[in-house]
Amino acid sequence: MPQLAQIKKAVSFINKKTKNFKPQIGLIAGSGLGWAIPPLEKKVIVPYTTIPGFLQSTVPGHAGNLIFGEYKGTKIVVMQGRFHFYEGYQMKEFAISVRTLKMLGVEKLLVSGAVGSMDKQLPPGSLCVLKDHINFMCNNPLIGNSREPEFGPMFFDLSEAYDKTMRKVTLAACKKIGLKAKEGVYIAVTGPNFETPSEIQMFKKWGASVVGMSVVPEVLVARQCGIKVLGLAVVTNMGCGIEKKPLSHEQTIRESKKAEINFKKLMEILFVKL
Template sequence: MENMLEKIKQSAAFLEGKLSNRPSIGLILGSGLGELADEIEEAVKIPYGEIPHFPVSTVEGHAGQLVVGRLHGKTVVAMQGRFHYYEGYSMQEVTFPVRVMKQLGVELIVVTNACGGMNKSFEPGDLMIITDHLNMTGDNPLIGPNVEELGPRFPDMSSAYTPELVEFVEATANRLDIKVQKGVYAGITGPTYMTGAELIMLRKLGGDVIGMSTVPEVIVARHANMKVIGISCITDMAIGEEIEGITHEQVVEVANRTKPKFIKLVKEIVSTVEL
């Protein structure tokens, strides 16, 4: 972990050399949702491959670059494409950009994803505010020696998704007349989609949606004492008793259809949130 701390500082120093302002909000943009980064003004775009120690995104629909600039008056840093455990990266590598964001001065992370809906009252195209999560990956990015400079040995996850910001996002969506759900995100490793029996199990455990990201990033953000907003785009229904085949292309297609209201909501959140 000491070596990781040095890598974090090297990555942040590289980025600081390219930026005129320190970002206060970090955006992690999931499958099909990266277009929001195109709305950032005075944008500095830095491919992941140019940043020291950064992994490189290998998933279709993920552009693979950091975009830093102004969005509704706030300086933001957006990950246009994220990293996943199923790509073969370690949990520490998956969450490395969150550590770098913290080093750059980010106080709030807005994490987005495309996911399957297990709650029978949800529909494809719905947006869901994440209120909590189930870590079903069998791993944790904080395993290993702890560096106090990064966060405490035993961080509290009882309110991983900042409760007052859950209420704020819901109120913001209502003001914009955007329908939103609220619920629990079940995080798995992937890359396989789940069997019917697995989906029934996860729903019975309390999961409302299921996806292959987000949980590691949120754990690290909270370890670093960052505020967290999580928003899921439900791209398909994952009801165990009624399971149908799904492809990544279908996921991206529904995410693309949902983009306008998603972008509208996140822009308003950035504009009006108090840090």
């Protein structure tokens, strides 16, 4: 089935479940952050497993639900769990979820993720507000997937992949709640293994601040669709070789859980201010 038809089918199903709820802001919640959202009014939960043609989350810490609701008058949809290239999906399949959000009405997208840091000013527990990225996945979700004009032009500008105004609001909000934050550059790798010490040193020389296994494919699809993007990278560990202890996904989940309170406070501000 062509992707446009597949997405229209998913949107039709979701609209029936939510009674044509039109979210203004979308949040993609990364590892361990799926529960770090403010309490929503008029909440409707739609499991990924029930949506026709939707991908399924298979990684621990990704519940696999679309959560719809209102927070102080702002209509929100949360992707409680995302999809990763290392799960075995084709890269072009990642366009399905973001394009579905677009057709549901999303105009601004907050993309969060757990990351390793290469910047000592971004220790575990801090937040890197993304100002740019490097796609080191050597793949792109728009390859062979860009000929449907409903989702934007094939060739589009990325000089401001991450919205300046939303970044400014976020940094001010972080200061208000006492969350250590600064802007930085995300480098995306395929995973699922963590990086080697030599790779981390190379990424630092390229100008990357943090490294992760997601975010960038979603951002590319969103920007093609004309959705404004805010990238929020929660630091769960320092990059391999910077600290002497070995890395693990359990550590990622554990540190993400610690960040839940501050992340939730931040969402309470951003859902209103953005």
